[in-house]
Amino acid sequence: MRPGLSHTTILLVGLGNPIMGDDAVGIHVVRMLKDRNSGRADLEFKELSLGGLGLVEEILGYERVFIIDSVASTGTVGKICELSPEHFKGTEYASSPHSTNFATALELFKRFENSAVPHTIRIFTIDITPEFTFREALSPPVQRAAFELAELVGNEIEQIRN
Amino acid sequence: MKTVTINPVTRLEGHGKISIFLNDEGNVENAYFQVPELRGFEKFCEGRPVEEMPDITSRICGVCPEAHHIASTKALDQVFHVEPPPAAKKLRELLYSAFFIADHITHFYILAGPDFVMGPSAPKAERNILGVIGKVGLEVGSSVIKHRSDALDVIAMIGGKRIHPSCGVPGGVSKPITEDERARIESIAKSEVEFAKFTMKLFDDIVLKNKDYVNLITSDNYATETYCMGTVDEQSHVNFYDGKIRVVDPEGHEFAKFPAADYQQYISEHVEPWTYLKFPYLKKIGWKGLVGGKDSGVYKATPLARLNVSEGMATPTAQAEYKRLYETLGQKPVHSTLATHWARLVELVYASERLVQLSQDPDITNPNVRNIPTQTPDEGVGAVEAPRGTLFHHYKTDAKGMVTNVNLIVATTNNHAAISMSIKQAAEGFIKKGEVSDGILNMVEMAFRAYDPCYACATHTLPGQMPLDIKIYNRNRAILHNIRRP
Numbered sequence: 001m002r003p004g005l006s007h008t009t010i011l012l013v014g015l016g017n018p019i020m021g022d023d024a025v026g027i028h029v030v031r032m033l034k035d036r037n038s039g040r041a042d043l044e045f046k047e048l049s050l051g052g053l054g055l056v057e058e059i060l061g062y063e064r065v066f067i068i069d070s071v072a073s074t075g076t077v078g079k080i081c082e083l084s085p086e087h088f089k090g091t092e093y094a095s096s097p098h099s100t101n102f103a104t105a106l107e108l109f110k111r112f113e114n115s116a117v118p119h120t121i122r123i124f125t126i127d128i129t130p131e132f133t134f135r136e137a138l139s140p141p142v143q144r145a146a147f148e149l150a151e152l153v154g155n156e157i158e159q160i161r162n
Numbered sequence: 163m164k165t166v167t168i169n170p171v172t173r174l175e176g177h178g179k180i181s182i183f184l185n186d187e188g189n190v191e192n193a194y195f196q197v198p199e200l201r202g203f204e205k206f207c208e209g210r211p212v213e214e215m216p217d218i219t220s221r222i223c224g225v226c227p228e229a230h231h232i233a234s235t236k237a238l239d240q241v242f243h244v245e246p247p248p249a250a251k252k253l254r255e256l257l258y259s260a261f262f263i264a265d266h267i268t269h270f271y272i273l274a275g276p277d278f279v280m281g282p283s284a285p286k287a288e289r290n291i292l293g294v295i296g297k298v299g300l301e302v303g304s305s306v307i308k309h310r311s312d313a314l315d316v317i318a319m320i321g322g323k324r325i326h327p328s329c330g331v332p333g334g335v336s337k338p339i340t341e342d343e344r345a346r347i348e349s350i351a352k353s354e355v356e357f358a359k360f361t362m363k364l365f366d367d368i369v370l371k372n373k374d375y376v377n378l379i380t381s382d383n384y385a386t387e388t389y390c391m392g393t394v395d396e397q398s399h400v401n402f403y404d405g406k407i408r409v410v411d412p413e414g415h416e417f418a419k420f421p422a423a424d425y426q427q428y429i430s431e432h433v434e435p436w437t438y439l440k441f442p443y444l445k446k447i448g449w450k451g452l453v454g455g456k457d458s459g460v461y462k463a464t465p466l467a468r469l470n471v472s473e474g475m476a477t478p479t480a481q482a483e484y485k486r487l488y489e490t491l492g493q494k495p496v497h498s499t500l501a502t503h504w505a506r507l508v509e510l511v512y513a514s515e516r517l518v519q520l521s522q523d524p525d526i527t528n529p530n531v532r533n534i535p536t537q538t539p540d541e542g543v544g545a546v547e548a549p550r551g552t553l554f555h556h557y558k559t560d561a562k563g564m565v566t567n568v569n570l571i572v573a574t575t576n577n578h579a580a581i582s583m584s585i586k587q588a589a590e591g592f593i594k595k596g597e598v599s600d601g602i603l604n605m606v607e608m609a610f611r612a613y614d615p616c617y618a619c620a621t622h623t624l625p626g627q628m629p630l631d632i633k634i635y636n637r638n639r640a641i642l643h644n645i646r647r648p
Contacts, residue, residue, distance in 0.1 A: 019221050049221070050325050053268075057311060104292060111295070112304050134206045 010157065011062040011118075013046045015055070015069040021135045022128035022142040026068035029126075032150040037157065056105040060116040064160065066153055070142075071125040078145035080152070083123040122156075124149055180606070182589045188596025193586035194436065195578075195610065204568040212241055212539060212559045216330040219555065219570070226616060227326045228261035228317065229548035229573070230555070232403070235330030237555040240423065240542025241563075242332040242535035249528035250334035253320055255403040256347070256520040257327065258546065260316035262402055262513035263354050265549040266506050267310045269614050270361060274503045277608050278369050282378070283601030298364070309357045312350045316517070319343045334532030344527050351517035355479070358514040362483060362507050369503075370490070379500040380491065383591030384609060386584045387412045387454045387497045389444055389461035391576065392468030393547045394419075399476040400468050400512065402547040408471040409444065411456050414495045417444070422545030425554055429571065430459075441579045442571055452583050462580035463551035463573060464613055465505040470495035475508065477515035483508045499584045502612040506549075539563040548573040550614040574615045584609040 014030030017023045027047045034045045048058060059065045071081070088103035109117055126145045138146060185191040203222055210218065216234040220227035232254055239246060246254075276289040279297055287293075295303035314324040319339060321327020329335045339347070369375045378384070394408045395401040407425065409418040418428055431440040432449040443449045443459030450458040461467075475481040487504055488494045520526060539562075544555045551573030558567040574581075588609035592602045 017221060019218065053307070053310070054314075054325060104290065107292060108295065108303065108307070111300060112307060134203075 009042050009063040010160065011044050011046065011059060011065045012153070012157075013048055013055075013059065013065065013067045015048055015051075015067060017049055018047070019134050019136060021131055021137065022139055023070050023131075024136070025070045025126045025128065025138055025142050025146050028138055028143075028146050029068045029124075029150050029153070032146065033154055033157075036150070036154055042161070043157065052101055053105045053108075055102060056109050059118055059121070060109065060113065062118050064120040065118045065122070066156070067121065067123045068149065068153070069123070069125055070128045072128055072130045073125075074127050076127055077129055077139075078141040079127040080145055080149050081125045081127070083125060085121050085123075087123075124153060180585060180610075182593065182606070184593070184596060188594070190586070190590045190593050193582070193589045195582045195585050204570055207565050207568045210565050212557055212563045212565050213238065213332060215555070215557060215565070215568075217326075217328055220326050222570075222572075226261075226265065226548050226550070226573075228258065228321070229546055229553050231321075231327050231330050232258055233544045233546045233548075233553045233555040235332070236404075236544030236546065237542040237557050238330070238332035238544070240544065241539045241557055241559060242542075243537035243539075244333035244533050244535040246334040247528070247530045247533060249338065249525050250531040251404070252520055252523055252526055253335050253339065253531060254330070256517065256526065257317055257320040257329070258403050259513045259517040259520065260313045262549055263358075263510060263517065264310050264313035264317070266510040266513065267306060267313070267357075267361070269506060269549070270365075270503065270510070271306045273611060273614065274506075277604070277611070278375060278503075282605050282608060283599075286600060286604075289604070302364075305357060305360075309354055313354065316347050316350055319347065331532060332535050336532075338529045338531045339527055341527055344521060348518065348521035351514065351521045354514040355511070355518060358507070358511040359479065362511060365504065365507055379498050379504075381591070383588050383605075384499040384584070384612075385497050386462070386499055386580055386587060388458070388580050388583075389417060389447075390467035390470040390495055391461050391463040391552055392471040393545070393552065394472050395476065397476070398473040400472045400474075400509070400547075401476070402509075402513070404546075407545065407552065409461065410471045410495060412454065412495070412497070413456070414470065418446075422554060423543040425543065425545070425556075425571070431571070431575075439575060439578050442576050443579065452579055452586070454580075454583060460579040460583070461576070462613075463576040464502050464580075465509050465549070466496060466498075466502040467551070468547060469505045469508060475512045477512050477519065480508055480512035480515055483511055499609055499612045502614075506614075509549075550574060550616060551576045572616075574613070577613050577615065581610045581613050581615060584613070 012030050012033055014027035016026045018027055030045050030047060037043055044062070046058060048055065074081070085103065085106055106117065126142060126149060128142055180193065180195055182193045183191045203219065207215065207218060215238065216231045219234045220231040222230055235254070271294060272291045275294045276291065279294045280289045284293070317327055318324045320335070321329045329337065389409055389411055391407060391409050393401050393405045395405045398408065406419050406421055408416065409428070411417045420428055428445055429442050430445045430449070431442050433440055441449070444461055445459070447457065447459035452460070454460060469484060469487070475484045487501070487508060488496065491498065491501060539559045541558045542556070546553055553573050554569070554571040556569040557565055559565055585606060588606045592605050
């Protein structure tokens with residue numbers, strides 16, 4: 001059975017490479033949220049270092065999914081953005097490294113198992129500067145953004161509950 | 163002079179760039195495959211406790227962490243001078259067979275498949291997995307997803323996670339499997355065998371029964387004659403997990419057979435200033451540049467190379483498919499780069515059958531899966547066959563087990579020279595008088611895609627889009643054309 005065919009209603013996914021510093025900010029945010037929401041049966045938390053098919057397999061079966069990841073897009077380190085799968089429209093047919101990309105994988109599963117695809121997928125990103133220094137801690141500006149995003153997503157989760 | 167640049171290369175983990183230089187007549191004068199990234203894992207690992215290496219090095223890549231994890235674990239066995247119990251070795255090989263299944267399925271259906279199922283010159287909007295599924299049907303697509311996912315489940319049962327397993331420890335593995343898990347693995351394995359056979363038939367129907375594709379596979383544009391390298395068992399059968407490294411010359415004669423620990427006696431690495439990736443070559447032949455043949459130390463370590471260095475496969479259906487490949491192509495060794503896809507499917511059959519064998523082994527649920535190290539750590543080499551070629555991990559430590567030196571030769575590095583040569587050959591064959599279409603460039607890309615190259619530096623991508631830039635310059639490097647795939 002694939003990992004996502006499930007259980008709880010809300011999944012929070014932190015993406016990143018845990019030994020590549022700011023790249024792992026999504027994982028750090030999810031850990032903060034996990035600390036603040038222990039005991040809530042409607043929440044599940046995952047720390048993942050994958051994309052494409054593997055990522056989509058992990059989110060199947062949940063009603064709502066929050067994905068938190070780092071990006072290098074705006075040049076403003078620490079900037080928080082929200083994306084949805086709609087933002088990746090048009091990349092379904094793009095080639096992807098060694099696996100299929102997120103939009104393509106999502107489109108694939110909509111064709112195979114549409115009922116298992118979450119009805120809400122919200123993607124939050126924090127801008128980082130790509131680096132090749134190996135460390136487990138975040139840089140100060142990204143750490144501040146991580147706290148801010150944890151607060152923001154935490155509030156969103158509260159609103160869903162209410 | 164004009165320059166054609168493919169940057170970044172699509173369907174490639176990490177970043178790569180192909181530059182093709184045209185002469186005044188518009189024909190190919192030279193071609194280079196560059197990797198403009200510096201990784202630094204070897205340096206970063208210095209000073210770490212060596213037992214952390216299987217977990218650290220598996221983070222090199224989100225595609226083949228299992229290969230790094232197992233090679234690293236085998237290196238730890240040597241570092242600590244400890245021999246794992248038989249059940250531990252079998253569990254490692256079982257996990258590794260499942261990994262090969264997932265990886266080869268992904269490559270055939272998602273990376274290589276679009277070129278053949280949709281056609282090498284098909285519009286790029288169709289030349290992808292969604293196009294493949296549209297053509298072969300949802301049922302097949304669903305089966306692809308299921309069998310890839312089932313193989314990852316097997317990895318999770320032994321390794322703890324579907325990706326980045328953490329079971330490898332010096333002297334064995336961290337836990338045995340239960341009878342329930344064994345039975346589940348056996349059931350999955352049998353289904354994987356049937357799916358591998360189905361995939362082979364699909365390859366027959368779509369590729370081998372198409373005369374144009376067979377001509378493409380056997381054309382001179384895709385023939386790169388080099389030495390071949392791969393791991394074989396005592397019967398000289400292909401083995402992914404353990405054995406000796408065998409090298410044959412371009413005519414198929416044995417050149418060397420050695421334990422992985424002796425790799426430095428046989429392999430050296432050449433450095434060029436224009437790329438961060440090194441060029442390994444056979445030390446006793448020497449580096450003669452990016453040229454093939456018996457007098458050049460360039461070798462390849464691919465699924466096809468593995469078949470070329472072996473005397474067969476250790477399981478029945480895979481052995482039959484092995485024989486059919488060589489009988490059909492009429493020679494051994496085979497140097498047709500695109501035949502690597504076929505070899506990969508022979509290996510998919512073998513990995514599936516091996517998974518069945520291991521799942522039925524009476525010893526596989528034996529709880530004795532670790533011998534605790536008692537010796538002072540010092541140095542070790544671990545090697546496995548990664549799906550895309552031979553992988554070496556070499557560690558040195560101080561007496562406390564802190565890493566003092568690391569050398570990794572990863573699969574794609576082994577193939578770097580051969581990849582560069584294959585790209586040049588394809589470019590020379592297809593680009594004439596400056597005519598460069600999207601389809602022609604894809605046929606150049608097919609030359610390196612067959613190697614399933616991997617230059618990962620991060621373990622995930624969310625959008626995952628890797629656009630293809632094609633820039634054509636005149637001899638003064640002014641851009642004449644700029645084509646960009648979205």
